[in-house]
Amino acid sequence: MEKSNAYITRQMSARKRIALIAHDHKKHDLIEWAVHNKEQLQKHQLFATGTTGKMLEAALDMHVTQFLSGPLGGDQQIGAKIAEGQIDAVVFFWDPMEALPHDPDIKALLRLAATWNIPTACNRATADFMMTSPLMRQEYEVLLTDYTNYLTRKL
Numbered sequence: 001m002e003k004s005n006a007y008i009t010r011q012m013s014a015r016k017r018i019a020l021i022a023h024d025h026k027k028h029d030l031i032e033w034a035v036h037n038k039e040q041l042q043k044h045q046l047f048a049t050g051t052t053g054k055m056l057e058a059a060l061d062m063h064v065t066q067f068l069s070g071p072l073g074g075d076q077q078i079g080a081k082i083a084e085g086q087i088d089a090v091v092f093f094w095d096p097m098e099a100l101p102h103d104p105d106i107k108a109l110l111r112l113a114a115t116w117n118i119p120t121a122c123n124r125a126t127a128d129f130m131m132t133s134p135l136m137r138q139e140y141e142v143l144l145t146d147y148t149n150y151l152t153r154k155l
Helices: 022-036 050-060 074-083 103-115 124-130
Strands: 008-014 015-023 047-050 063-068 089-093 140-145
Touching: 008 103, 015 022, 022 050, 022 089, 022 124, 047 050, 047 074, 047 089, 050 063, 074 103, 074 140, 089 103, 089 124
Parallel strands: 015 047, 015 089, 047 063
Antiparallel strands: 008 140
16 A cells, blocks of 8 residues: 655755765865856855865855864754755765775765755766756755655654
């Protein structure tokens, strides 16, 4: 028997709130990508973890809201913003070849992005597709699973 899910929606404005994150070995790639996409990124509100945010702000000459460094809680801060509906998209250039001590935080961040149906790019090609989508320049109605039954369950 197939179980049907109930859905709710959230309106995403044309000006997206984009979280930008990069592991140490991918920071240069993210900065290069961001400079290449500067014209598009200037139309949106940017958020970033620690050092990445400082580097982006200097390279783009625009304000970037900065959180803590990822290993110090920045990944979790962005995850909280996702859960609160305050992040619309994530560009996370992560290093698949290096295990990091904060891997559980990264997994939690990516799980929240999937839970709340947040567009997430984990490499340059996907980030390029995301930024060139017409949906990045217009309002968008995000379809979300309705978790009311989960939240009101009897324990």
